[in-house]
């Protein structure tokens with residue numbers, strides 16, 4: 001396992017983090033029980049993973065708390081809460097404070113290393129700074145939170161408007177962004193400023209859906225061609241990423257996707273969301289194979305760099 005300095009937090013973290021949300025939710029999204037989910041966490045610890053991401057909204061904080069029992073001191077723990085309810089009502093400072101206290105209780109910890117505002121919208125940004133930041137600062141003074149983070153909504157903010165502001169203004173220590181084969185927008189919209197401000201960057205959704213499943217990939221490419229977003233001549237719809245996979249290239253589509261994210265300049269941690277320990281092991285090995293070959297990267301940028309696909 002590689003370890004990196006997590007931007008201006010100064011913490012050392014594994015370059016691969018275990019994500020406990022997404023479709024997988026440690027396998028529980030596909031029917032696994034909590035015992036099996038804890039096994040995934042234990043295997044991640046054995047493999048040297050020290051970064052674990054959860055959220056109030058995933059319903060996995062309690063299981064993460066269980067899985068990390070006895071290992072907490074070597075771990076960097078990340079969680080999140082929304083600044084607004086589903087109906088758009090913004091949380092008051094007191095309500096947000098309750099979210100933090102709930103997370104501490106569910107995670108069975110006295111301190112959260114990175115507390116994110118979850119899927120913050122650009123329209124909520126000013127409110128977050130004026131009303132939520134004082135709560136975060138109070139919790140930091142009380143030793144309950146170490147660093148502040150923010151994650152975007154990949155479906156509602158595919159062009160990274162909120163994170164472009166967060167990166168430029170430097171309010172947060174950590175940001176979580178979508179970056180994948182069909183949305184490489186953060187390279188120009190976000191990373192130049194996170195690098196300038198030494199903000200730690202986590203990648204979510206690098207291999208979800210079409211980026212690890214060839215069937216879904218073909219369907220996504222057919223749709224992009226039909227929508228006029230991909231030029232037919234530039235891709236083979238039967239095997240659109242065939243040029244990335246094979247001898248001298250990545251071994252699988254998932255490997256190509258994770259290597260693309262892991263070696264993008266400015267990225268610190270790639271989150272892997274899985275309920276399958278074999279996938280976890282494969283993904284760690286994949287990312288140890290280094291950056292994609294230069295010619296492959298050039299093609300990925302040339303053919304797909306203009307896309308802003310909202311969700312895998």
Ligand SMILES: NC(=O)c1ccc[n+]([C@@H]2O[C@H](COP(=O)([O-])OP(=O)(O)OC[C@H]3O[C@@H](n4cnc5c(N)ncnc54)[C@H](OP(=O)(O)O)[C@@H]3O)[C@@H](O)[C@H]2O)c1
Pocket residue numbers: 018019020021022023024025027053054118119151152153154176203204205206207208209212213254255271272273274275276279280282283
């Ligand atoms: N806005 C936000 O704040 C936000 C949004 C999304 C995600 N996140 C965070 O980011 C984490 C990662 O995102 P993600 O869940 O989309 O994860 P991801 O790692 O990009 O994709 C996970 C999907 O890929 C599959 N997969 C993983 N490795 C594979 C392999 N080697 N071969 C084939 N399929 C493979 C998984 O299925 P298996 O279970 O079968 O392996 C799962 O369906 C989340 O868990 C969460 O912590 C945050």
